[in-house]
Amino acid sequence: MKLVTDSARLSRHIMTLLLITALLSTGLLAGCGESPVKSRAVYMLIDTSGTYTEQLDKAETIMNYLLATLDSGDSLALARIDSASFNEEDIIAKATFDIRPSTANDQKRLFQHHVQTFTSELVRGSAHTDITGGVLQAIDFLNETDADEKTILVFSDLEEDLPEGHVRDFPIDVAGIEVVALNVTKLTRDNIDPRDYENRLNAWQKRVMEGGGQWRVINDLERLDRLVAMN
Amino acid sequence: MFQQLLTVWSDSAAISAAIWLVLLVTVLYLGRQQAHHLFSTTGRAVFTALRLASRSVLKLEHRLSQRNRDVLMALGRTASEKAIEREFTRVSTLVARDLAHYPSLHRTLADAIEKIEADYQASSLSAPLPPAWSDVVDTISALPKSADPALNKILDNIKDAIEDSHEETLKAFQKATLERHGHLAKMHPQWRTLKTTMGKVETTLDSLEERTRMIDGQMDRYESIRNNEDAAANSLLSSSLTQFFISGLVLIIAAMGGLINFQLIALPMSEMVGGTATIGSLRMSDIAALVIILIEIAMGLFLLESLRITHLFPVIGSMDDRMRQRMIVVTLTLLTILATIEASLAYMRDLLALDRAALQQSLAGVGVVEAQFRWIPSIGQMVMGFILPFALAFVAIPLESFIHSLRSVLGMIVVGVLRTVAVALRLAGNLASHACKILAHLYDLIIMVPLGVERLIRHRSTAPDLSDTTTAAKTKNDTDDAPATTAKTKRSRSTKVEPVLTDTQEVTP
Numbered sequence: 001m002k003l004v005t006d007s008a009r010l011s012r013h014i015m016t017l018l019l020i021t022a023l024l025s026t027g028l029l030a031g032c033g034e035s036p037v038k039s040r041a042v043y044m045l046i047d048t049s050g051t052y053t054e055q056l057d058k059a060e061t062i063m064n065y066l067l068a069t070l071d072s073g074d075s076l077a078l079a080r081i082d083s084a085s086f087n088e089e090d091i092i093a094k095a096t097f098d099i100r101p102s103t104a105n106d107q108k109r110l111f112q113h114h115v116q117t118f119t120s121e122l123v124r125g126s127a128h129t130d131i132t133g134g135v136l137q138a139i140d141f142l143n144e145t146d147a148d149e150k151t152i153l154v155f156s157d158l159e160e161d162l163p164e165g166h167v168r169d170f171p172i173d174v175a176g177i178e179v180v181a182l183n184v185t186k187l188t189r190d191n192i193d194p195r196d197y198e199n200r201l202n203a204w205q206k207r208v209m210e211g212g213g214q215w216r217v218i219n220d221l222e223r224l225d226r227l228v229a230m231n
Numbered sequence: 232m233f234q235q236l237l238t239v240w241s242d243s244a245a246i247s248a249a250i251w252l253v254l255l256v257t258v259l260y261l262g263r264q265q266a267h268h269l270f271s272t273t274g275r276a277v278f279t280a281l282r283l284a285s286r287s288v289l290k291l292e293h294r295l296s297q298r299n300r301d302v303l304m305a306l307g308r309t310a311s312e313k314a315i316e317r318e319f320t321r322v323s324t325l326v327a328r329d330l331a332h333y334p335s336l337h338r339t340l341a342d343a344i345e346k347i348e349a350d351y352q353a354s355s356l357s358a359p360l361p362p363a364w365s366d367v368v369d370t371i372s373a374l375p376k377s378a379d380p381a382l383n384k385i386l387d388n389i390k391d392a393i394e395d396s397h398e399e400t401l402k403a404f405q406k407a408t409l410e411r412h413g414h415l416a417k418m419h420p421q422w423r424t425l426k427t428t429m430g431k432v433e434t435t436l437d438s439l440e441e442r443t444r445m446i447d448g449q450m451d452r453y454e455s456i457r458n459n460e461d462a463a464a465n466s467l468l469s470s471s472l473t474q475f476f477i478s479g480l481v482l483i484i485a486a487m488g489g490l491i492n493f494q495l496i497a498l499p500m501s502e503m504v505g506g507t508a509t510i511g512s513l514r515m516s517d518i519a520a521l522v523i524i525l526i527e528i529a530m531g532l533f534l535l536e537s538l539r540i541t542h543l544f545p546v547i548g549s550m551d552d553r554m555r556q557r558m559i560v561v562t563l564t565l566l567t568i569l570a571t572i573e574a575s576l577a578y579m580r581d582l583l584a585l586d587r588a589a590l591q592q593s594l595a596g597v598g599v600v601e602a603q604f605r606w607i608p609s610i611g612q613m614v615m616g617f618i619l620p621f622a623l624a625f626v627a628i629p630l631e632s633f634i635h636s637l638r639s640v641l642g643m644i645v646v647g648v649l650r651t652v653a654v655a656l657r658l659a660g661n662l663a664s665h666a667c668k669i670l671a672h673l674y675d676l677i678i679m680v681p682l683g684v685e686r687l688i689r690h691r692s693t694a695p696d697l698s699d700t701t702t703a704a705k706t707k708n709d710t711d712d713a714p715a716t717t718a719k720t721k722r723s724r725s726t727k728v729e730p731v732l733t734d735t736q737e738v739t740p
Contacts (some may be wrong), residue, residue, distance in 0.1 A: 039507065064594040073507030099505030101498070101583055105590050112594065 037100060041075040041147035042066055043138035047156035048080045048122060049129040056119045058183055059155050059223055063115045066110045072099050075145040079134060081156055082116045082126035083163050086133030092118045096145065129161040132168035135179070142177060157185045158200050174213030178203075182216045259674065260681040266672050274667025281660030285653045292649035299642035300464055304456055306635070307467040311453040318446045322439065329435040340428055343421045350421070354414040367393055468639060475636035481629035485622075489524055492573070492619045495612060496520045499579035524623070527569050531624025534562040541631045570620040577616030581609045 018081055044066070046059045063078060068077055077094035079085070093114035097104040135152060142150040152174070158181060181204065190197040201217060208215040240250040261264070281619060339502075371390045455463040501516035508515035536547040537558040547558065585605070 056299050062595070068591055071506065072501070099507045099620045101506055102502060102586060105586050108590060224232070 010039050026094060032095075038148035039073045039075075039145075040149045040151070041069060041139050042070065042151045042153060043077045043079065043082050044083070044153040045079055045131070045134040045138060047131075047154075048124045049078065049127060049161065050084055050128060051123045051125070052157060052185070053122060054125065055155070055183060055185070056122065060119050062117055062153070062155065062221065064112065066107040067112060070097060072097050072101055072104045075147060076111065076139075077138075077141050078111075078118070080118075080202070081129055081131055081154075083128035083130055083133045084133060084166065085130040088137070090137065094141070114122050128163045129156070129159060129162075129166045130166065131156055131158065132162075132172065133166075135166075135172060135174070139172070139174060152177055152179045153182055155178065155182045157187060158204055159187060172207060172211045174208055175213040176212070178214040178216065179208045181200065181215075182217055182219075183221060184217060189196075247611070253724050256678050256681060260678045263674065264677060266674055270667040270671045270725060271675070274664040277663035277667075278660040281663065282374060285656035285660065288653040288656060292646055292653060295642065295649065299639065299646065302642070303464060303467045303471065303517045303639055304459060307463065308453065311449060311456055315446060315449045315453060318442060318449060321440045322446070325438055325442065329438075336428060341427065343424050343428075347418050347421045347425075349417045349470050350414045354411040435733050465610070471636045471639040475640045478629040478632035478636065482626065482633055483624040484650045485629065488619055488622055488643070489528075491518075491615070492524055492623065493520055495580060495619070496523060496573055496576040498583055499576040502579060502583065513545045523569065523573070527566065527573075527620040528623050528626055530562050530569065531620075531714040532567045532626055532627040532630075534559065537562060541627045543631055543634070566620060566730065570617045573616040573620055574613045575616075577612040578609060581612050685712075 009184075014048040044059075044063065046056070066076055073096070075094070077091055079091045082090060093111050095107045095111050097107055131154065135154070138152045142152070160168070181201070184201065186197055187192075205215040237244050237251075238247050240247040341565065371386055371393070374386060452463070456467075497517050497520040500520045501514070504515050504518055504519050510518060531549065532541070532543065533540045536544050537555050539548060539555075542548055547555070550558065591701075
């Protein structure tokens with residue numbers, strides 16, 4: 001009888017152990033292969049100067065891709081680059097997606113609507129191109145989100161053309177931010193001297209790297225999967 | 232440093248190395264006896280220690296085996312007792328159900344027999360047979376007509392009277408016969424009643440006989456277990472292993488079901504607790520879904536425990552019936568509520584998936600397509616969400632079998648490991664002993680030159696004096712055989728102890 005009692009006690013111990021193991025293993029199974037969830041924040045700058053407005057359909061495609069990729073808790077903002085971009089008024093739409101998936105979907109629909117309205121209503125481009133001001137505005141927004149991964153997408157030819165009196169010739173602090181230049185088109189004078197194109201890219205790369213950020217160029221928009229690292 | 236040591240005797244490295252070698256060989260030769268003793272002692276010590284360890288492990292293995300067997304037998308005895316008790320309960324139920332009515336059955340039988348007997352008696356009372364008046368009538372008819380009309384009339388009257396009387400008697404006889412047939416006809420239902428009643432009794436007795444045979448079988452098994460027979464132990468072990476694998480298989484199936492359940496409710500849970508909060512690397516929504524599933528399993532465990540199907544929690548098993556019934560109601564209610572919640576979550580999951588698909592289509596620039604028969608997967612998911620918790624509740628049954636059989640399987644595994652360790656220790660001891668012997672031989676190999684010289688000198692010193700040969704040889708043998716004798720003695724004392732290395736014999740010519 002004592003043996004049976006011992007056995008029953010042992011069985012109970014085993015059962016407790018099994019339950020704990022099941023709990024842990026199921027937990028591990030649930031989290032298997034998943035890295036800790038990281039929040040992402042993306043700020044997209046769209047060049048609206050000159051003939052670059054013709055590229056807006058591509059920008060809309062990128063925005064749709066971002067909307068489909070980003071999840072609850074992520075932040076997204078869209079702003080235009082015009083003559084003086086260091087301005088909140090240039091932000092066309094911004095959102096931090098709700099923790100509830102259904103609400104996040106509604107926010108995405110609203111965001112998409114804003115983007116469509118912007119692209120359809122934009123007729124004339126700005127006279128100047130203040131990319132640095134836009135980047136500074138983006139840095140402010142991204143730092144406020146306190147996201148784990150911060151990205152600035154610059155949809156521009158990277159040719160800065162500042163109005164007279166605007167000062168942008170100073171280092172920018174992009175520490176912890178990845179700056180991605182998208183669809184950097186070649187200008188007419190680039191065809192005359194291709195080194196201008198390279199110099200333009202190199203100058204921006206140097207500026208970003210010196211500011212503590214990371215720099216990437218993606219001209220092939222068919223490979224949008226490389227745009228934002230999927231978690 | 233090495234270079235300095237190499238050239239300490241001469242600038243030529245070769246000469247210096249040769250000197251070092253000579254010195255080394257000399258030192259080794261001088262310390263040969265001590266070195267051999269060292270090897271021998273070390274080998275023996277390692278061998279003895281490992282053999283001791285091996286024996287201890289084997290003893291532990293024997294104790295564990297015995298304990299495993301005792302536990303297995305005790306469990307088997309308990310199971311057998313329960314099985315026998317169950318059979319007796321069944322017999323008791325059978326007797327109470329069928330044979331409890333035996334007095335009324337007996338009364339029915341007695342009544343039927345009594346009625347049959349009465350009918351038989353009634354049928355045996357035959358009516359008086361008609362007298363043989365037909366002969367009288369024939370005789371009177373055959374009489375020649377007399378001339379006397381009065382006589383003829385008398386005879387005719389007699390004849391008519393006789394014929395009337397005959398007819399009446401015949402009618403009475405026929406009536407009596409009909410009545411007798413009536414009585415006999417009444418006996419038919421009584422016979423059928425008798426036959427049916429006897430059939431019932433036969434069925435009951437057959438069932439009782441079958442139960443008795445089963446009890447006999449169980450008693451034989453119980454007796455075998457009580458006698459601690461090997462056959463019973465093997466049978467119990469085999470049964471335990473079978474239980475282990477079958478219940479393990481069912482548990483794997485249940486785990487798969489749990490995984491599907493998890494997938495059903497993980498997404499909609501993010502709508503409740505949010506999809507961004509995490510604990511470690513796990514999303515809060517996943518943890519919440521997991522907790523719901525585990526609560527369902529726990530409720531299932533308590534429900535089956537309250538129903539006394541499983542016996543994992545003695546506290547629940549020992550509750551009084553009223554409390555147990557309350558617990559059944561509570562657990563079943565909670566399980567139903569959880570199943571309903573899961574069904575609604577599954578439906579919400581479907582809605583969320585639809586919403587997400589519509590958004591993706593919108594973002595991709597294609598029109599939103601309304602899928603036909605979309606309600607089928609929706610209902611399917613809801614039904615799955617409702618049924619899976621109840622299905623998971625039954626995991627308690629294989630879990631109990633698994634836990635009970637795990638004790639035996641773990642015992643077997645530990646016994647196997649202990650046996651392997653014992654063999655490995657024994658092997659390591661032997662290897663160490665033989666390695667020491669090999670080292671001793673290698674030692675001699677290094678100093679083979681001085682040993683050869685020694686052998687030559689001894690040979691020369693003993694060769695001229697033949698008379699001393701015997702003495703010398705004897706002395707030598709006495710000297711050399713001493714360790715061998717010791718070794719033999721030691722070997723004879725304990726056959727398993729390795730012999731002392733008899734190196735002197737090898738160098739002696």
